Amino acid sequence: MQDIVWIIVRRHNRLLLVKRVVKDHNQTLWTFPGGTVNNFDQNHAIEIHRMLENKTGLDVSKFRLVSNIKSQNTIIHTLYCDEYKGGLSVCNNNIVGLGWFSISEIYSLGNELCKHVSNNMAYLSYLIQHYDNHPDEWKEKWVKCDENE
Secondary structure (H helix, E strand, O other), X not given: OEEEEEEEEEEOOEEEEEEEEEOOOOEEEEEOXXXXXXXXXXXXXXXXXHHHHHHHOOEEOEEEEEEEEXXXXXXXXXXXXXXXXXXXXXOOOOEEEEEEEOHHHHHOOHHHEOHHHHHHHHHHHHHHHHHHHOHHHHHHHOEEOOOOO
């Protein structure tokens, strides 16, 4: 089983998407920042921190695991983050664009959106709404990304 990490970075009511080059299909698709990890667990905080910084230029201070989505031979571990420093910059050869999108704008991307994201947007939208309505339920489950803590 392959472990993939998505990092949902939020600024107000907009989510960060990256436009990645899909090698096999010679095209580009919008998806959440992240990538493949070996044997995921939440102890990968520093690795995930570096992954986001290396792809987007953002320095995340903490994240929270919000879901594990099983799809065929893949498990997508979805992390949520709304505290970060720095500005966006394309820092990776496989990334050709970065942008902040509302949920309705993400839906409107249609075929330009990665299939896994498209298939799971309703569930991810629900999780984000739940966070907004019940932030106290999330307080104890944040994982710090600082190497010095």
